[in-house]
Every structure is written in structure tokens, then in C-alpha cells.
Amino acid sequence: xxxxxxxxxxxxxxxxxxxxxxxxxxxxxxxxxxxKEAKINIAMVSYYFGSKERLLEALIFYKTVDLKLQxxxxxxxxLEPLEKVNKLIEIYVNRICxxxxxxxxxxxxxxxxxxxxxxxxxxxxKKGNLKSVESIIKQGQDQGVFRKDITIPLITPTIxxxxxxxxxxxxxxxxxxxxxxxxxxxxxxxxxxxxHIQQTIKALLVYEN
Amino acid sequence: xxxxxxxxxxxxxxxxxxxxxxxxxxxxxxxxxxxKEAKINIAMVSYYFGSKERLLEALIFYKTVDLKLQxxxxxxxxLEPLEKVNKLIEIYVNRICxxxxxxxxxxxxxxxxxxxxxxxxxxxxKKGNLKSVESIIKQGQDQGVFRKDITIPLITPTIxxxxxxxxxxxxxxxxxxxxxxxxxxxxxxxxxxxxHIQQTIKALLVYEN
DNA sequence: GTTTAAATTAAACAAGTGTTTAATTTTGCA
DNA sequence: TGCAAAATTAAACACTTGTTTAATTTAAAC
Numbered sequence: 001x002x003x004x005x006x007x008x009x010x011x012x013x014x015x016x017x018x019x020x021x022x023x024x025x026x027x028x029x030x031x032x033x034x035x036k037e038a039k040i041n042i043a044m045v046s047y048y049f050g051s052k053e054r055l056l057e058a059l060i061f062y063k064t065v066d067l068k069l070q071x072x073x074x075x076x077x078x079l080e081p082l083e084k085v086n087k088l089i090e091i092y093v094n095r096i097c098x099x100x101x102x103x104x105x106x107x108x109x110x111x112x113x114x115x116x117x118x119x120x121x122x123x124x125x126k127k128g129n130l131k132s133v134e135s136i137i138k139q140g141q142d143q144g145v146f147r148k149d150i151t152i153p154l155i156t157p158t159i160x161x162x163x164x165x166x167x168x169x170x171x172x173x174x175x176x177x178x179x180x181x182x183x184x185x186x187x188x189x190x191x192x193x194x195x196h197i198q199q200t201i202k203a204l205l206v207y208e209n
Numbered sequence: 210x211x212x213x214x215x216x217x218x219x220x221x222x223x224x225x226x227x228x229x230x231x232x233x234x235x236x237x238x239x240x241x242x243x244x245k246e247a248k249i250n251i252a253m254v255s256y257y258f259g260s261k262e263r264l265l266e267a268l269i270f271y272k273t274v275d276l277k278l279q280x281x282x283x284x285x286x287x288l289e290p291l292e293k294v295n296k297l298i299e300i301y302v303n304r305i306c307x308x309x310x311x312x313x314x315x316x317x318x319x320x321x322x323x324x325x326x327x328x329x330x331x332x333x334x335k336k337g338n339l340k341s342v343e344s345i346i347k348q349g350q351d352q353g354v355f356r357k358d359i360t361i362p363l364i365t366p367t368i369x370x371x372x373x374x375x376x377x378x379x380x381x382x383x384x385x386x387x388x389x390x391x392x393x394x395x396x397x398x399x400x401x402x403x404x405h406i407q408q409t410i411k412a413l414l415v416y417e418n
Numbered sequence: 419g420t421t422t423a424a425a426t427t428a429a430a431c432a433a434g435t436g437t438t439t440a441a442t443t444t445t446g447c448a
Numbered sequence: 449t450g451c452a453a454a455a456t457t458a459a460a461c462a463c464t465t466g467t468t469t470a471a472t473t474t475a476a477a478c
Contacts, residue, residue: 009425025317027237031466041427046467107377108234108317119380126381153385154375154405161370166363168316171328172335176362196363203412218455240436250457255437 010048013038014059022101026056026109056109057118063102064125067095071132081140085205086198088136093163093194097186103164130156137205146205155201162197163189219257222247223268231310235265235318265318266327272311273334276304280341290349294414295407297345302372302403306395312373339365346414355414364410371406372398 016038020029031052035042049055070091074084096103110119133156140146166173170185179185225247229238240261244251258264279300283293305312319328342365349355375382379394388394 025234025236027234030464032464041425042466043427043468044425047425052466104317104320107374108313111313111377111379123381123384126378127385130385150408151401151405153382154371154402157374157378158367158371158405158409161372161374162363162367163370164374165316165366165370168320169335169366170320172332173362175332176336176339192360193363196360196367199359200367200409200413204409239434241434250455251436252438252458253456256455261436 009040009044010058011062013040013045013048013055014062017055017059018063018099018101018105021056021059021105021109026105053115056105056115057121059102060106060118060121063099064106064121068125068128070095071129075132075135081136081143081145082202082206084136085140085201088133089159089197089201090194092159093189093197096160096163096167097189100167104168107164140205150204155204158204159197159201162200163193166193218249218253219267220271222249222254222257222264223271226264226268227272227308227310227314230265230268230314230318235314262324265314265324266330268311269315269327269330272308273315273330277334277337279304280338284341284344290345290352290354291411291415293345294349294410297342298368298406298410299403301368302398302406305369305372305376306398309376313377316373349414359413364413367413368406368410371409372402375402 013034016034017029020033020037023029024033031042031045034045045052045055049058071088074087074091077084077087079087106122109115110122130153134152137146137150137152137155141148166189173179173188174185177188179188222243225243226238229242229246232238233242240251240254243254254261254264258267280297283296283300286293286296288296315331318324319331339362343361346355346359346361346364350357375398382388382397383394386397388397
């Protein structure tokens with residue numbers, strides 16, 4: 001069976017792996033954990049993916065392959081620069097929200113470790129994202145809507161970092177903001193948190209001293 | 210030996226543990242790894258801390274105990290609101306920079322895991338931090354310098370999240386911004402990144418529509 | 419229905435895990 | 449110097465880890 005081709009069983013394993021990796025980390029999750037949750041034999045992971053390490057690689061590829069496309073589509077839409085930025089933020093928040101687990105895995109299993117193949121794919125993804133952001137912001141600068149003394153590569157850290165930090169401290173904010181149900185938490189992200197990020201980036205981009 | 214009392218050997222173990230936990234994660238680091246790096250016998254960790262889990266608890270306490278104090282001191286300083294916010298950002302960046310490893314451990318080993326004792330200590334720390342931030346910003350609002358339609362609890366995620374995301378993608382930004390040495394990287398954080406965060410928060414706080 | 423490849427299984431493998439034990443060495447104090 | 453407490457050690461403990469093996473079942477093609 002090909003490395004890329006994904007049948008139902010492979011996908012099922014990947015979904016379970018994402019869930020467990022994000023909950024307990026890569027090292028903290030055993031193949032037996034995955035097998036149990038996915039209701040398959042322990043040998044099937046090696047059979048399908050070769051090793052636990054290659055399972056992680058497959059997972060990263062599987063979960064990041066279409067983000068690039070989504071951003072490139074945004075570029076070609078006919079929108080005002082600020083609207084584009086707001087939509088960009090929505091895409092980021094939405095995506096990380098949907099793929100809850102994988103971003104935690106990406107950032108924490110690829111940091112300071114020798115997973116060259118996975119790391120390279122992740123780096124390429126980030127480069128592509130940055131190009132899209134640059135393009136959008138330069139459009140706004142050319143139109144005289146955005147100020148020019150901003151460091152564009154630091155915009156993404158502010159967008160994703162704010163969301164990520166909020167998400168990583170989920171239980172703290174659940175208690176603080178009295179978000180009792182999963183639905184309330186997700187609604188807060190979709191409305192208030194997204195708005196806060198949009199407000200922040202807008203202030204940063206159009207502020208005049 | 211008391212739980213709290215820290216002799217040289219205990220501290221040596223904690224320092225090594227922080228380094229390895231931050232590099233390889235809690236589960237990814239074995240007691241034998243720690244022993245080897247700290248040049249002690251494997252039994253010494255259990256002897257001093259009781260267990261690997263309790264070692265983590267001790268580490269978190271050891272590394273967070275004085276941040277609270279630092280923030281409370283800032284409150285009483287005689288500074289303009291905006292200056293206080295800028296200094297707050299400097300304190301955060303500086304602290305996380307100095308304690309490189311522990312924040313990664315805090316956010317990723319306490320997320321979705323049942324480490325109640327450690328989690329509680331961390332939550333208390335965050336509550337205290339939030340109180341300091343609230344107090345500073347309300348001061349600025351009372352003086353009419355800061356706008357009032359902002360969500361204060363989301364300020365910290367933006368500050369720490371931006372820095373954290375930058376740090377978690379270190380190798381990406383090293384390549385992108387051509388930061389060849391450790392010194393250049395640290396200087397970029399101290400100057401450009403800190404300035405970006407300060408610029409962002411300032412824009413958010415004083416922007417008038 | 420037979421055949422061939424793919425899928426699935428239980429069992430075993432060696433290596434690594436956190437922790438405990440019991441013996442030995444070092445230390446500090448009378 | 450002598451002695452009790454603390455520190456340190458090597459060895460063993462039971463358990464979990466990722467991976468492989470070889471046998472069996474299922475599926476598809478002819």
C-alpha cells in the first residue's frame with residue numbers, strides 16, 4: 001500500500017492518533033493506546049505506516065495539506081484589505097479550532113527534536129502562509145490604508161499566538177469566563193476571541209501616531 | 210529532607226530536569242536521562258523528590274514562585290499607565306526568556322492531563338497575574354488614556370501568545386530573519402519582538418475609532 | 419471453487435521505563 | 449575517635465514500550 005493513499009482504516013488510525021497525541025503528547029501515547037481506541041490490532045500501525053515516527057509524519061501531512069490552498073484562494077477574492085485581514089484571522093482561528101489537536105502536536109513535537117522530514121514540511125507550510133499574509137498587507141499598504149512601519153512576519157505570531165495561548169489555557173478561561181459547556185466555549189472563540197484578535201490587528205495596522 | 214528546602218543537589222536536579230523536559234517533554238525524558246546529565250545516581254531523584262511526578266511539581270513551584278512578586282512591585286511604581294504596560298510586557302518577555310524551558314513544560318504537560326496539584330498552582334499564578342494586569346489597565350482607563358471597550362483577560366494571551374509562538378517556531382524565524390547566533394536571536398527578542406508587542410498593545414489600548 | 423494477495427491476529431522480542439531495596443560510603447556532631 | 453544520620457550506590461523489580469514474527473482469516477480475481 002502506498003504511503004500517500006489513505007483508505008478508511010488508515011484515516012481512522014490518523015484521527016485517533018491526532019486525538020491522543022494532542023491529549024497526551026507523542027511520547028505519552030503508546031501504540032497500544034491508539035490500537036485500543038481505534039479498535040485495531042497493535043501490529044496494524046506498523047503494518048500501515050511502518051513505525052510510530054512515520055505515523056506522525058503521515059498525520060502532519062494529512063492535516064496540513066489543504067490550508068495552503070485555502071489561503072491562496074483568499075488572495076484572489078475581491079475584498080477590501082481590512083476585510084481580507086479579518087477573513088484571514090477567521091480562517092486561522094477556524095482551522096486551528098477544527099484541527100484542535102494537530103497544532104499542539106506540530107508545535108511541541110517538532111520543537112527541539114530531530115524529526116527532519118516532518119519539520120521540513122511544516123516549515124514549507126509556514127513559508128507559504130507568510131507569503132499570503134505579506135501579499136495581503138502590502139496590498140493594503142499600497143492603497144494607503146495600512147501603515148508601513150510594521151514587521152509583517154510578526155503579525156502571524158500575534159494572531160495564532162493569541163488564539164493558541166487562549167486554547168492552551170482552556171480550563172483557566174473556562175472558569176474565569178464561566179464557559180460551562182463545550183458550545184459556550186466554542187462560541188466565545190468564534191465571537192469574542194476572534195473579535196479581539198481582529199480588533200488588535202486592525203489597531204496595529206491602521207493606527208496613526 | 211523537607212519538600213520545600215532546596216539544597217545544591219536538589220537545585221542541580223531541577224535545572225537539568227527543566228532543560229530536558231523542555232527539550233524532550235516530560236514523558237520523553239527518563240530519570241536515567243536526568244541522572245546522566247546531572248551526574249547523579251538514578252535513585253537520587255526518588256530519594257529527593259519521591260517520584261518523577263513530584264519532581265515536576267517541585268520544578269513548577271521552584272520556577273514560578275517569584276513572578277507574582279515582580280508584578281506586584283510594578284503596580285506600586287510611579288509610572289504613566291502606558292509606561293507600566295510597556296514595562297509589564299518587558300517583564301513577561303524577559304521572564305519567559307530567562308526560564309526558557311519551564312513555560313513550554315507548564316503549557317504542555319499541564320494541558321489535558323491529571324496533574325491536579327501542579328495545575329492548581331499554575332492556575333493561582335495566572336489569576337494573580339490577571340489581577341495585576343486588570344489593575345494597571347483600569348488605572349489607565351480611569352485617567353482617560355485607555356479605551357474601555359477591550360476585553361482585559363485577552364490582553365495577556367496576546368502578549369504571551371505572540372512571544373510564545375515566536376519562540377516555539379524559533380528555527381523558522383532564525384532562518385527567515387537571518388539570526389545566525391544565539392546572541393542575535395536574543396537581541397531580536399529584546400528589541401524588535403518586544404517593540405512589536407508593545408506597539409500592538411498600545412494600538413489596541415489607545416486606538417480611537 | 420480454487421488461488422493469490424491483503425488484512426488481521428496473538429505471541430514473542432529486546433530494550434527501556436519508574437521505583438525499591440539493601441548495602442556501602444560520606445558526613446556532621448558529641 | 450566513635451557513632452548515628454544522611455547520602456550514594458549497584459542491582460533488581462515488575463511493567464510498558466515499539467516492533468517483528470509466523471500463523472490465520474478475509475477478500476478479490478480468475
